Amino acid sequence: MPERHWRTPLDAEKAVRPKAEIHIIKDQCKGCGFCIQYCPKKVLEESDEINARGVHPPRVVDEKECIICSFCTAVCPDFAIFVKEKQCKDGC
Amino acid sequence: MEMAKQEIRIGVYVCHCGLNIAGSVDCEEVAKFAASLPNVVLAKDYRYTCSDQGQELIKKDIRENRLNRVVVASCTPRLHEPTFRKVCEEAGLNKYLFEMANIREQCSWVHLHDREAATEKAKDLVKMAVAKAALLAPAEEIEVPIIRKALVIGGGVAGIQVALDLADTGYKVYLVEKQPSIGGMMARIDKTFPTMDCSICILAPKMSDVGHHPNIELLANSEVIDVKGYIGNFHVKVLKKPRYVKEDCTACGDCSKVCPITAPNEFDAGLALRHAIYTPFAQAVPSTYIIDMNLCLNKDEIMVCDKCIKACERQAIDFTMKPETVELEVGTIIVATGTDVFDPSTLPNYGYGKYLNVITSLEFERLINAGGPSGGRLIRPSDMKIPKRVAFIQCVGSRSNKSGRTYCSNVCCMNTIKDSLLIKEHWPETEIYVFYVDIRAYGKGFEDLYKRAKNERAIFIRGLPAEIIEDPKTRNLWLIGENTLLKEPYKLNFDLVILSVGLEPRKDSEIIQRLLTLSRTQDGFFMEAHPKLRPVDAATGGIFFAGCAEAPKDIKDSVTQASAAAARAGILMAKGKVTVEAITPVLDVEKCKACGLCTKVCPYNAITLNKELKRVEIVEAACGGCGTCAAECPSDALTQSHFTDEQIMAQIDAVTEHDAEKKIVAFCCNWCAYAGADFAGVSRMQYPPNVRIIRTMCSGRVAPKFVERAFARGAAAVLVAGCHPGDCHYINANYQTQKRVERLWRKMEQNGLDKERLQLLWVTAAEGERFASKIREMQKLIEKVTMEEIELAKRVFAKAGGA
Numbered sequence: 064m065p066e067r068h069w070r071t072p073l074d075a076e077k078a079v080r081p082k083a084e085i086h087i088i089k090d091q092c093k094g095c096g097f098c099i100q101y102c103p104k105k106v107l108e109e110s111d112e113i114n115a116r117g118v119h120p121p122r123v124v125d126e127k128e129c130i131i132c133s134f135c136t137a138v139c140p141d142f143a144i145f146v147k148e149k150q151c152k153d154g155c
Numbered sequence: 156m157e158m159a160k161q162e163i164r165i166g167v168y169v170c171h172c173g174l175n176i177a178g179s180v181d182c183e184e185v186a187k188f189a190a191s192l193p194n195v196v197l198a199k200d201y202r203y204t205c206s207d208q209g210q211e212l213i214k215k216d217i218r219e220n221r222l223n224r225v226v227v228a229s230c231t232p233r234l235h236e237p238t239f240r241k242v243c244e245e246a247g248l249n250k251y252l253f254e255m256a257n258i259r260e261q262c263s264w265v266h267l268h269d270r271e272a273a274t275e276k277a278k279d280l281v282k283m284a285v286a287k288a289a290l291l292a293p294a295e296e297i298e299v300p301i302i303r304k305a306l307v308i309g310g311g312v313a314g315i316q317v318a319l320d321l322a323d324t325g326y327k328v329y330l331v332e333k334q335p336s337i338g339g340m341m342a343r344i345d346k347t348f349p350t351m352d353c354s355i356c357i358l359a360p361k362m363s364d365v366g367h368h369p370n371i372e373l374l375a376n377s378e379v380i381d382v383k384g385y386i387g388n389f390h391v392k393v394l395k396k397p398r399y400v401k402e403d404c405t406a407c408g409d410c411s412k413v414c415p416i417t418a419p420n421e422f423d424a425g426l427a428l429r430h431a432i433y434t435p436f437a438q439a440v441p442s443t444y445i446i447d448m449n450l451c452l453n454k455d456e457i458m459v460c461d462k463c464i465k466a467c468e469r470q471a472i473d474f475t476m477k478p479e480t481v482e483l484e485v486g487t488i489i490v491a492t493g494t495d496v497f498d499p500s501t502l503p504n505y506g507y508g509k510y511l512n513v514i515t516s517l518e519f520e521r522l523i524n525a526g527g528p529s530g531g532r533l534i535r536p537s538d539m540k541i542p543k544r545v546a547f548i549q550c551v552g553s554r555s556n557k558s559g560r561t562y563c564s565n566v567c568c569m570n571t572i573k574d575s576l577l578i579k580e581h582w583p584e585t586e587i588y589v590f591y592v593d594i595r596a597y598g599k600g601f602e603d604l605y606k607r608a609k610n611e612r613a614i615f616i617r618g619l620p621a622e623i624i625e626d627p628k629t630r631n632l633w634l635i636g637e638n639t640l641l642k643e644p645y646k647l648n649f650d651l652v653i654l655s656v657g658l659e660p661r662k663d664s665e666i667i668q669r670l671l672t673l674s675r676t677q678d679g680f681f682m683e684a685h686p687k688l689r690p691v692d693a694a695t696g697g698i699f700f701a702g703c704a705e706a707p708k709d710i711k712d713s714v715t716q717a718s719a720a721a722a723r724a725g726i727l728m729a730k731g732k733v734t735v736e737a738i739t740p741v742l743d744v745e746k747c748k749a750c751g752l753c754t755k756v757c758p759y760n761a762i763t764l765n766k767e768l769k770r771v772e773i774v775e776a777a778c779g780g781c782g783t784c785a786a787e788c789p790s791d792a793l794t795q796s797h798f799t800d801e802q803i804m805a806q807i808d809a810v811t812e813h814d815a816e817k818k819i820v821a822f823c824c825n826w827c828a829y830a831g832a833d834f835a836g837v838s839r840m841q842y843p844p845n846v847r848i849i850r851t852m853c854s855g856r857v858a859p860k861f862v863e864r865a866f867a868r869g870a871a872a873v874l875v876a877g878c879h880p881g882d883c884h885y886i887n888a889n890y891q892t893q894k895r896v897e898r899l900w901r902k903m904e905q906n907g908l909d910k911e912r913l914q915l916l917w918v919t920a921a922e923g924e925r926f927a928s929k930i931r932e933m934q935k936l937i938e939k940v941t942m943e944e945i946e947l948a949k950r951v952f953a954k955a956g957g958a
Contacts, residue, residue, distance in 0.1 A: 066517070067498060068425025069508050070536060073528045078417050078428050103452035103459045130415030132452060132460040 082149035083129035087121060091143035094118025098135035098144050104128045107135070163194040163289050166222040167281060168213060169258075170204035170229035176263040181274045185228065185258070188278045192285045196220055205235050210242045217246035224288040228256035228281045231833045232850070233825070249293030251737060251797055256284035260836030261848055265927070272844040279810060279847055286805040294737035294796055299776040301387030301697075302486035303728045306331065308379055308667065311339020313702025313713040314491035315361050320721035321489075322370035326728055329483050330365060331393055332375045336439035337362055339493050340703075343422060343517065345524040347710055348573035349600035354710075355438055355526070362440040374481065375441055382488070382670045385761070385777030386697030387733055391483040397476035399432075399446040404471040406434060406442040410463035416450050424518045427528035432463050432472075437526065446472075487697050487724035490681060491717065492667055494658040494703035497552025497560060505551065505654060510625045511537040512632055513652045516547075516570060523577055533578060535651050537630040541582060542650030546634055547571045548619060549591040553657035562678045564657035565707040568595045571655045572604050575613040587613040588647065590620055590636065598709070616645065623652060658707040671698055672759055674886050680706045682882075691720040694779070694884060695759065696733070699723050738780040738797045738852060744770055746792035753784035753793055756855070758886035781885035783855030786895070798851055803861055810847040811868035816945045819846040819933055820865040821874040824854040826884035828876030828918050828926070835923030842927040843934040846874070853877065855888030859895050862913060867952040869945050871937035874929065876916040889917075906951040909944065911936055 085106070092114055099107045099121050106129045110122035121144070123129075135144045167189040171177035182200040189198035197220055201209050204227055216222055225248065227239050232255040240250035258277040266273035303326055307318045310332030318330045330337070341347075342362075344354040365371055374393055381392035400410075411430045419425035422435040429435070431450035434442065452459045453474055464472045496517055500508035507513045512535050514522070525531035535542050549571060553564040568591070575587045594615065596605040609615065620636035626648075634647050660679035661667075668675055672695050674682045681704050684692040691699050701717040702708065708716070727733060740753075740762075747770040754762045754771060761777035762784055771793075782795035794800055810820055823829040829850050835842065851857060854877025865873050875896055883889040893915065900910040914933060918925045 066421070066424060066496065067500060067508065068419040068421070069500075070419075070425055070511070072419050072423075072428045073426055073534075073536075073539075074428050080415060101457070101459065130452075130460070132415070132462070134459040 081131055083126055083131045084147045084149045085123050085126055085129060086145050086147065087123070088143045089120040090115040091141050092116065092118060092120035093141055094120065095140060096121075097138040097140070101134055101138050103132065103134065104130055161223065163224060164196045164220065164222050165194045165224040165226060165285055165288050166213070166216050166220065167192075167195055167198040167226045167228065167285065168204050168209070169198070169200040169277075169281070170209075170227065171200060171202045172229060172259055173203065176229065176259050179263045179267050179270050179273045180258060180277045181270065184274055185277045185281055189226075189228075189281050189285065192282060194224070194289045195285060196222065204229050205238055210238075213239070213242050214246040217243065217248055223248065223252060224291060225253045226256060226281065226284045226288050227253075228258045228277065228284065230259040231257045231261070231836075233830060233833060251294040252288075252291050254284045254288040254291060256280040257833075257848070260833040262844075264836040264839055265842055266844045267839065267841060269844060276844045276847070282812075283806040283809040283847065283849070286809040287802045290799065290802045290805055291797070296734040296737050297775055298732045298734050299385075299387050300732050301727050301730065302484055303327070303731065304329070304483075304485045305487045305489060305724055305728070306379075306389070306391055306483060306485040307489045307491060309339070309491035309493050309702070309704065310334075310337030310365070310373070310375070311491060311493045311702060311713070312341040312358060312361075312710055313493070313704075313717040314339070314489070315358075315365055316714045316717035317489045317491060317701050317721045317724075318365055318371050319361065319368065320718050321725060322368045324721070324725050326370065326725070328371045329393075329485065330371055330373050331377050331379055332373070333378050334435070335376050335398070335445045336435050336441070337365060337373065337375060338436070338439070341710055342436065342438070343424075343520060345520045345527075346573060346577060348569045349598070349604040351573065351576070359438040362438065366440040373441060376445065377481070379667070379670060380480070385759070385774055386695075387486045387727065387776065389485050389488055389697065391485060391488075393481045393483060395479050395481050397478055398443060399448070399472060399474055399476050400444045401471045401473050402441075402443055403469045404443040405469060406444060407468075408434075409466040409468070410444060410472065413462040413466045415460065415462065416452065418447070418450050423521045423528050424515070426518060426521050486728055487699065488671065489699045489701055489720050489724060490667060490671065490673070490693070490704050491701040492661050492664070492704040494707060495661050497558065497656040497659050499551050499654045499656055502551065502558060504622045505548070506623050506625060507654060510623065510630075510632060511535075512625075512630055512650065513623060513654060515654050515656045516567065516574065517656065519574055519653050523574070523581075533581070533651075535630070542585065544586045544649045544651075545578060545588070546632075546647070546649040546652045547575065547587070547589045547655055548652060549589065549655045550619065551654040551656050552659065554592060558657075560657055560659060560678070562707070563595065566709045567655040567657060569598070569601055569604065569709065571653075572596070572608045572613075574653070575608050576604070576611060579611045579613070588649070589613060589615045590634070591615060591617060592619060598711070618645075658703060661704070664704075671695060672886055673698065674881065674883070677881060678706075680704065691716055691723055694886060696779075697727060735776055735778070736780055738782070738795060739775045739778040740773055740782070740784050740793045740795050742771065742773060743792045743794070746790050747771060748790050748792070750789065752787050752789065756783050756787045756888070756891050758783070758883075758888050779885050781853035781855050781888040782851060783853060783885070783888040783891045786856050786858035787891065795856060798856055800858070800860075803849060803851070804864055806849045807861060807864050808868065810849075811865060811870055815869035816871050816940070816942065817845055817937065818870055819872045819874055819930070819937060820870045821846050821848045821876060822851055822854065822857045822861065823848050824877040824884070824889070825850055825852045827878035827882065827920050828854065828916065830920035831876075831918040831922050831926045834920060835927045838923050840923050840927040842930040845934060845937065846930050853883070853885045853888045854892040855883075855885060857892060857895070859899055862899055863952040866912075866948040869949055871940045871945065872912045872914065872933050874914045874916060874933060876918055876926070876929075879917040879919060882919065903951075906947070908948055908951060909940070912940065912944075912948070
């Protein structure tokens with residue numbers, strides 16, 4: 064398409080995206096980094112802290128970017144991460 | 156070969172054409188002269204040779220006097236060659252044994268007041284024709300079968316109409332569309348002018364017909380990647396890109412709802428969002444959803460997100476789909492690739508892309524459309540309010556050197572008039588100003604619509620704004636310019652400005668041009684075979700145009716042209732075969748050194764190099780008959796039938812036999828230069844009588860040795876004339892002409908010859924005066940050429956010319 068699309072689409076604000084709630088069970092993480100590597104929206108990064116297993120568990124960069132694909136849960140060998148959808152009645 | 160052994164018996168007929176020829180040429184004397192020429196067994200002058208009686212006379216003579224060649228000296232072969240060829244055939248003589256001398260358009264009509272010189276010239280022209288006639292050979296036209304299937308490239312309204320017309324006629328049609336859905340530009344427009352019909356409402360049923368037609372195979376999301384072959388027998392490869400959604404899709408949209416990825420929808424000019432899995436618009440055909448792999452998270456075969464798969468009840472989503480190449484055999488191809496719109500952000504003075512409230516006419520269409528992103532409310536993008544004062548600016552990207560688009564885009568005037576009425580219909584209080592250069596309301600019902608817009612108090616101001624300035628607080632826009640009718644400057648404030656953007660050739664036209672060996676005009680649109688009489692044919696056989704691919708046009712014209720293209724393609728397919736004029740090259744296998752030079756100059760890719768057999772191979776059906784291959788061949792292995800080296804040399808020799816030092820030998824291409832010279836005759840433009848024209852199909856046929864031969868025989872000057880570059884009837888063969896003439900010029904300079912004696916002229920069929928003035932100019936030139944110079948040229952070219 065040669066036409067340039069430079070405007071913010073009129074319905075950009077109306078596009079509802081589910082709000083994510085990312086849970087990381089830090090001490091269960093062995094620091095393989097799969098979740099960070101495979102997250103399609105690059106929501107995670109390595110943190111500075113050191114957990115019970117002596118590694119750096121991941122940290123959430125921007126929870127709003129998460130699209131709840133739950134691929135992190137799928138690739139985590141240690142069941143250390145899962146995502147839930149924030150229910151709006153909980154005040155999102 | 157057999158013919159050559161036979162005694163050659165030529166009959167010559169000199170036509171009076173009433174007084175058209177006899178008025179300034181002594182026809183009786185010319186006939187007497189003709190009778191004295193070698194191989195001529197009879198020569199007659201006759202009042203109207205093309206009349207029934209004249210035709211009967213020739214037939215009778217062929218039978219009674221065993222004529223095996225016929226020469227008619229009368230009008231241009233472009234007029235009556237077919238007539239006399241038919242006469243010969245009816246008398247049992249092969250039609251390729253007929254030759255014509257043009258003593259009307261190129262003699263009597265251009266030398267009205269010099270009977271003596273005109274008569275001498277007519278004699279020369281007859282002598283040339285007789286010389287060529289003696290060397291003519293009978294030829295059979297080959298017949299090529301035509302596959303009764305068509306390929307339509309592009310699924311806009313033009314492509315849709317072509318496909319439906321051909322499919323309804325009973326032919327199998329493949330419709331290839333690059334986008335996920337057919338519909339093209341028309342699907343994006345709200346209303347059509349001048350009737351204000353709802354665009355998609357009238358288009359959608361046609362789109363649906365295409366989807367369901369038993370004779371149409373729709374290949375959407377696909378691109379033509381390769382075309383081989385020739386008229387009637389094209390082998391096409393189409394890349395069918397995967398949709399990742401199977402045809403089981405019911406278009407329920409459940410997948411789209413759960414897709415977490417969004418991006419601007421191209422169909423809505425980026426004014427609305429779509430998801431990675433989507434359908435571009437509600438009426439899309441095919442209705443099957445599609446996944447945009449540039450956006451989808453599942454890349455490189457890693458399944459990250461499966462929301463759509465889970466949401467799809469029909470289990471129609473299939474990420475394992477791969478691109479496939481579909482191979483098609485078709486007889487005809489219709490190019491309906493449509494148009495792009497001008498990008499106004501290249502004009503900084505209008506601030507498009509910077510000022511939110513400056514929009515394009517295409518964005519307007521989406522905003523005013525009830526199914527569009529704003530639900531049919533015309534809103535200002537800055538604050539979503541309905542504007543009270545609206546300005547349209549015309550000719551944005553049309554008729555302007557600044558934008559680089561000098562042509563009129565044809566639809567914008569009426570589109571703006573329609574748009575202004577649409578605004579008035581919804582919000583009658585809106586003040587509307589239209590800034591224009593000229594309003595072109597030329598079609599049926601157009602002027603009425605223009606009047607209606609004026610009656611509705613749309614204000615038309617002649618003079619485009621020089622600049623738009625935005626008020627940073629209100630985001631309103633100041634338009635500054637000059638009202639050229641009142642000769643007064645204006646500075647007016649508006650809430651919303653709509654740029655009426657022009658149409659331009661598709662960015663990827665070059666790919667189609669290369670694949671199908673087409674030519675394009677200077678504007679970049681595809682060029683038709685003849686602007687008046689073959690407006691939907693491409694110069695390449697079996698290929699036709701429909702819609703904006705050929706030039707900007709409105710929906711009605713696109714549909715009209717589409718039906719015309721369908722009819723033209725249908726004629727070929729109904730016949731089921733086509734004959735190719737026997738002017739194709741003939742290869743002398745012994746002489747061919749497999750250098751491959753001819754394959755490089757052939758505009759039609761009709762010659763291929765067979766490395767194993769160490770020779771080239773000619774596909775006669777693909778050949779256009781320009782003869783540039785024969786001119787290029789360094790070992791004389793190729794010769795063009797009916798325009799052989801021998802025949803053309805014989806014509807040159809006939810011209811230069813007497814008084815060569817006073818003559819101009821001209822080589823003119825059949826389509827432009829020869830026709831231009833004819834036009835000079837029809838318009839009775841007078842020019843000096845010293846020129847002798849030799850007709851070739853293309854100036855690309857003019858081998859350097861022809862020019863050298865003319866000089867070697869003492870000609871004062873040589874003219875090579877063809878179509879303007881880019882206008883060549885044989886796509887680009889005349890570029891070879893230019894190269895060859897430039898080589899000859901260098902050679903002349905190196906040998907101390909005045910290169911002005913060889914002239915190259917580009918002239919169209921309509922430029923009679925250009926041709927006439929060139930001859931006048933050359934006449935002055937040859938008067939200055941000295942005998943020493945003539946002799947020097949004779950010596951320089953003696954060897955090469957083979958005289």
